[in-house]
Each structure stands twice: as C-alpha cells, then as structure tokens.
Amino acid sequence: MKLLLCGDICPTSKNEALFASGDIKALFGDTTTLFEGNDLHFINLECALTEKETPITKIGPNLKSGTATAATLKALGVDVCGLSNNHVFDFGIPGVTDMLSVLAAQGIAMTGFGKNYEDARRDFVLEKHGERVTLIAVCEHEFSYATENGMGSRPFDEFDTLEDIRAAKAKGGTVVVLYHGGKEFCRYPSPRLLRACRAMARAGADVVLCQHSHCIGCYEEYEGCHILYGQGNFHFVGRKDDAYWHSGLSVKYDTATHAIEFVPHVMTEYGITLATGAEKAQLMADFAARNEELADGRWQEGWHAFCESKREAYVEVVRQAGTDDGGRAEKNDHMFAHYLDCEAHTDVWRELYKTAHHTNERS
Numbered sequence: 001m002k003l004l005l006c007g008d009i010c011p012t013s014k015n016e017a018l019f020a021s022g023d024i025k026a027l028f029g030d031t032t033t034l035f036e037g038n039d040l041h042f043i044n045l046e047c048a049l050t051e052k053e054t055p056i057t058k059i060g061p062n063l064k065s066g067t068a069t070a071a072t073l074k075a076l077g078v079d080v081c082g083l084s085n086n087h088v089f090d091f092g093i094p095g096v097t098d099m100l101s102v103l104a105a106q107g108i109a110m111t112g113f114g115k116n117y118e119d120a121r122r123d124f125v126l127e128k129h130g131e132r133v134t135l136i137a138v139c140e141h142e143f144s145y146a147t148e149n150g151m152g153s154r155p156f157d158e159f160d161t162l163e164d165i166r167a168a169k170a171k172g173g174t175v176v177v178l179y180h181g182g183k184e185f186c187r188y189p190s191p192r193l194l195r196a197c198r199a200m201a202r203a204g205a206d207v208v209l210c211q212h213s214h215c216i217g218c219y220e221e222y223e224g225c226h227i228l229y230g231q232g233n234f235h236f237v238g239r240k241d242d243a244y245w246h247s248g249l250s251v252k253y254d255t256a257t258h259a260i261e262f263v264p265h266v267m268t269e270y271g272i273t274l275a276t277g278a279e280k281a282q283l284m285a286d287f288a289a290r291n292e293e294l295a296d297g298r299w300q301e302g303w304h305a306f307c308e309s310k311r312e313a314y315v316e317v318v319r320q321a322g323t324d325d326g327g328r329a330e331k332n333d334h335m336f337a338h339y340l341d342c343e344a345h346t347d348v349w350r351e352l353y354k355t356a357h358h359t360n361e362r363s
Contacts, residue, residue, distance in 0.1 A: 001039040001040060001126070001128055001129060001131050001133055001174075001254075001255045001256070002037065002038045002039050002040075002252070002253070002254050002255075003038060003039065003040045003041075003042070003133065003176070003251075003252070003253045003254075003255065004034055004035060004038045004040070004041045004042065004250060004251070004252055005042045005176065005178070005207075005209060005250070005251040005252075005253060006034075006041070006042060006043045006044070006234040006250045006251075007043075007044055007209075007211050007231040007232055007233055007234040007248050007249070007250070008044050008046040008085070008211055008212070008214070008231075008233050008234055008235075008236055008248075009043050009044065009045060009046060009073075009233075009234045009235040009236065010045075010046040010047040010063050010065065010087070010235070010236050010239070011047070011065040011066075011069055011235075012236065012237055012238045012239055013238070014237045014238035014269070014270055015027060015237055015238075015270045015271065016065060016066065018270060018271070019065060019066070019068065019069045019072050020066050020068045020069070020072075021068075022068070022071060022072045022075055024072065024075055024076060026270055026271055027072070027235070027270065027271040027272075028076060028235070028271055028272060029268065029271055029272060029273040029274075030273055030274050031250070031265050031272050031273065031274055032076065032077075033274075034250055034252070034263060035076060035077035038252075039126070039128055039129070040079050040080065040126055040133065041076075041077050041078050041079045041080070042078075042079065042080050042081075042082060042135065042178070043073070043078050043081055043082065043234060044081070044082040044085055044137075044178065044180065044211050044234070045073075045081040045082065045083060045085075045088065045099075045110075046063060046085055046087050046088075046236065047063035047064050047065050047087050047088070047090065048063070048064045048065075048087070048088060048089070048090050048091040048095035048096065048098070048099050049064070049065055049066070049067050049069050049070055049095075049098060049099040049102055049103070050064055050066075050067065050091050050094065050095035050098035050099060051066060051067060051098065052064075052091050052092075052094045052095050052098065053091075054091065054092065054094070055090055055091055055092075056089065056090060056091065056092045056143065057334075058090070058142075058143035059143070059331075059334060059335055059338045060086070060142075060143075061087075061090075062087075062090040062091065063087040063090050064090060064091055064095065067098055067099075067102045070099075070102040070103050070105070070106045070108065071106055073106070073108060074106040074107065074108055078108055079108065079109060080108065080109040080110065080111060080124055080135065081103060081108055081109070081110050081111075082110075082111060082112050082135075082137040082178050082180070082211075083099075083110050083111065083112045083113035083137070083153060084111070084112025084113065084120075084137040084138050084139040084153040084154045084155075084178070084180055085112075085139050085144065085153060085180040085211070085212065086139060086140070086142035086143060086144050086153075086180065086212070087144065088113065088144050088153055089143065089144035089151075089152055089153065090143075090144075093151065096113070096151065100113075109124060110124075111123065111124035111135050111136075111137050111154075112137030112138065112139070112153055112154045112178070113146075113151075113152065113153050113154065114146055114151065114152075114154065115146075115151045116146055116147065116148060116149055116150060116151060117146045117147055117148055117152075117154075117155070119146070119151075120146040120151075120152065120153060120154040120155075121154055121160070121164060123135065123136055123164070123168055124137075127173075131173055131174070131255055131256075132171065132172050132173030132174070133173055133174045133176065133255060134168040134171070134173060134174070134175045134176070135176050135178065136154075136161070136164060136165060136168060136175065136176070136177045136178070136205075137154060137177075137178040137180070138154050138155060138156040138157075138161055138177070138178070138179055138180065139153045139154065139155055139156065139179075139180035139181060139212075140155070140156060140180065140181035140212075140342055140343045140344055141155055141156075141341045141342050141343060142338070142341075142342050143338075153180075156179065156181065156196070156343070158196065158199075161200070162199060162200065162203045163203075165177065165200055165203040165204050165205050166203050166204055168204065169203070169204025169205075170204075173255075174206045174207075174255040175204055175205050175206055175207075176205070176206065176207045176208075176209070176253070177200050177205045177207070177208045177209070178209055178211060179196075179197065179200075179208060179209065179210045179211065180210075180211050180212045181193065181210065181212055181343060181344055182210050182212055182213045182217070182229065182230060182344055183213065183306065183344045183347065183348065184212065184213055184214055184215075184344070185213065185214060185215055185242065185244055185306075186213060186215070186217075186230075186302075186303065186306045187213075187215060187216070187217050187218065187230060187244075187290055187302060187306075188217065188218060188229065188290070188293075188294070188299045188300075188302040188303045188306065189210070189217070189218075189229040189230075189299070189303070190303060190344070190347035190348075190351070191300070191303070191347075191351075192343065192347050192350075193210065193229065193343075193344075193347065194229070194299075197210065197222075197227045197229070198222050198223075198227070200225075201222050201223050201224075201225030201227060202223060205225050206224075206225055206226070206255075206258070207225065207226045207227075207251075207253055207260070208225060208226070208227045208228070209228050209231050209251060210227075210228060210229050210230055210231065211231050213229075213230040213231075213232075214232065214233055214236070214240070214242075214244065214245055215230055215232055215244035215245065215247075216230055216231070216232040216244075216247060216248060216249055216264075216283065216286075216287055217229040217230020217231075217232075217290065218230065218287070218290035218291050218293065218294040218299065219262070219287070219291050219294070220291065220294050220295065224258075226253070226258075226260045228249070228251065228262075229294070231248060231249050231251065232244075232247055232248030232249055233245060233246075233247075233248045233267075234248050234250065234265075234272070235267075235271070235272050236267075237267050237268075237269075237270060237271065237272070238267075245267075246266055246267040247264060247265070247266045247267070247275065247283055248264070248265060249262040249263060249264055249265075249287075250262075250263045250265060251263075262284075262287070264280055264283045264284060264287075266279065266283075290302075303351065304351060307348050307351040307352050308352070310348060311352055314339070314345075314348060314349065314352060317335050317336055317339050318336070320332040320335070320336075321333060321335075321336035322336075
C-alpha cells in the first residue's frame with residue numbers, strides 16, 4: 001500500500017473562515033497533489049473541532065476550530081485523523097464529543113483517543129490489497145492523556161507501547177508509530193527520545209514519525225526502521241513568527257518496497273504550498289546535514305546547546321514553584337507539576353542538571 005502521513009494541522013485566526021467555507025485551493029494549493037494515488041491519508045489533528053467556548057485549565061494555548069472543518073478535511077481526502085496529541089482535549093468533554101461526532105459524520109476514522117486508557121490503546125488497522133497496515137498513535141504526558149478512568153489521548157508508555165507494537169507486528173504487515181512528543185523547536189532528539197524510538201523499532205515498528213516539535217528535525221534508518229525525529233507542521237499558519245515553524249515534511253511510504261520519501265512544503269499567508277527551487281534545495285540540504293550529525297554523534301551537541309538556551313526558563317519554573325510570585329500561586333504550582341509530568345520537559349531537566357553520578361570519576 002501507499003501511505004501519505006502528514007504532520008500537525010490546526011486552523012488559525014488567519015484561515016478559519018477558509019476552513020469553514022471549504023476553500024481547498026486557497027488552503028492547500030498544489031499540496032493537494034500529495035493526496036493522489038495513495039491507499040491511506042493520515043493527518044494529526046492538533047485541535048478540537050467544536051463550537052463550544054469553554055477551555056480546560058492547562059499550560060499553553062487552547063486550540064479549536066469549528067465543526068465545519070471536518071467537511072474540509074474530507075474534501076481534501078483525509079481518511080484518518082490522529083487524536084493523540086496535547087491539544088485535542090483543549091475544550092474538554094464537550095469539545096471532544098463534538099469532534100468525534102463530526103468526524104464520524106464525514107466518514108473520517110480516528111485513532112489515538114478513547115474513553116479511558118485501555119480504550120485509547122486500540123490501533124487503527126487497514127487491510128487492503130492483501131496487505132495489513134497498523135497505525136499506533138501515542139503522545140507524551142501533557143493535558144490530554146487518557147487515565148484509568150478518564151477519557152483522553154493514547155499516552156506513550158515505555159512498557160505498554162512496546163508491547164502494543166510487538167502485538168501488532170505479530171499479526172503481520174506494516175506497523176507505523178506516530179509519536180507526538182519531543183521538545184518544541186528543537187531539531188534534535190533528546191537521548192531518551194532517541195532510545196525510545198529505537199526501542200520501538202526493535203519492537204517491530206517499520207516507521208516511527210515524531211510530530212509535535214513544529215520544526216523539521218533529522219532522520220535515520222535504524223535496524224530497517226525509518227525514524228524521523230521531527231516532521232514539522234503540515235498546516236498551522238500564523239501561530240508563530242519563527243523560521244522553523246513555517247516548513248514541514250509530508251511522508252510518502254510504500255509498504256511493498258519499504259521506500260520512504262520526504263516532501264517539503266512551506267506556509268503561505270493563508271495556506272501551504274510545495275517547496276520549490278532554491279527554498280526546497282536549502283530545506284533538504286539542511287535536513288541532510290542534520291542527518292549526518294545524527295549519524296556521527298554531533299546531534300548531542302545540538303541537543304545540549306538547545307537545552308542551555310532554555311536554562312533560565314527552567315530555573316524560573318523551579319524558583320516560582322510553591323510561591324505566589326506574580327500573584328499566581330496556583331499557576332506556578334501547575335507549571336512545575338507540568339514540567340515534571342511531561343517527558344520532553346524532564347528530558348531538559350536531566351540535560352541541565354547532572355547528578356554527581358555523572359560527574360564522579362568512574363574510570
């Protein structure tokens with residue numbers, strides 16, 4: 001089978017009206033050609049689809065789009081939406097209820113969300129042309145993940161997720177993991193993320209795509225598995241004025257040949273377009289250079305430099321925890337708890353604050 005695997009999509013104030021009216025040409029331009037000649041089209045839906053206006057309490061923005069967006073996704077050709085991410089629950093149970101209803105009404109499947117943790121662990125499976133493809137969508141622990149008794153996204157678990165991959169592979173066919181995590185705006189994986197993705201590869205994944213970072217990262221083929229550490233945005237116009245934000249890679253994967261292709265695209269004022277010419281050449285040259293850094297170990301320098309650039313922000317979170325600095329005691333505590341709960345943040349903690357175990361002489 002031929003798969004198209006796209007990254008994060010979220011309508012914004014710049015183009016919400018275009019999503020509501022279904023203006024495919026203005027929104028997607030020539031990237032619509034990516035949706036031709038494939039057997040499955042996947043996107044990560046990075047927001048709730050709802051008309052509700054009451055957000056949940058969280059750290060970070062609450063993202064939503066109107067319910068009419070579901071029809072636009074259907075017109076584009078989307079077959080399945082990944083709902084394992086940190087924004088799908090931004091408007092709580094009412095927002096999720098609306099979203100699941102309108103996706104189902106449009107005949108769009110979803111994966112990575114459930115009424116509780118066990119329910120959320122259900123895989124998406126497509127059997128076609130005598131082949132079997134399994135999608136496993138997981139996310140890091142932010143403000144959306146399912147619990148034993150509460151609905152939410154399918155969280156990554158270092159034990160259960162590997163078992164789920166092994167079980168899926170034992171049933172035959174191709175296993176694709178969509179991992180929503182990693183540090184935003186970092187082009188490199190953390191040491192933990194690299195180990196986790198390689199462990200998923202050894203467990204049986206054929207492809208592992210790390211989304212969420214909002215920038216194109218780096219790639220390796222590890223023991224026959226394609227691992228992309230940072231896919232970048234698919235369609236997320238105008239949220240950030242950052243050079244990293246405005247480009248991304250869509251992934252075309254052929255299950256029969258195990259061939260993978262990375263197709264770069266960039267944002268326009270209201271939508272996206274395929275990267276061409278010098279811009280495309282530069283994006284792919286930079287990508288290739290980071291791939292070399294991943295292969296020879298220099299990625300660790302890039303990861304460390306990124307963490308150092310964030311040091312003061314992390315120190316401030318610790319400094320304010322348990323205080324009412326700024327008259328926001330509850331938020332200060334929530335921020336500290338969030339930085340302990342989420343894997344990407346604990347990765348930064350560990351890089352910045354080495355214990356004596358790492359500094360004592362050992363050889």
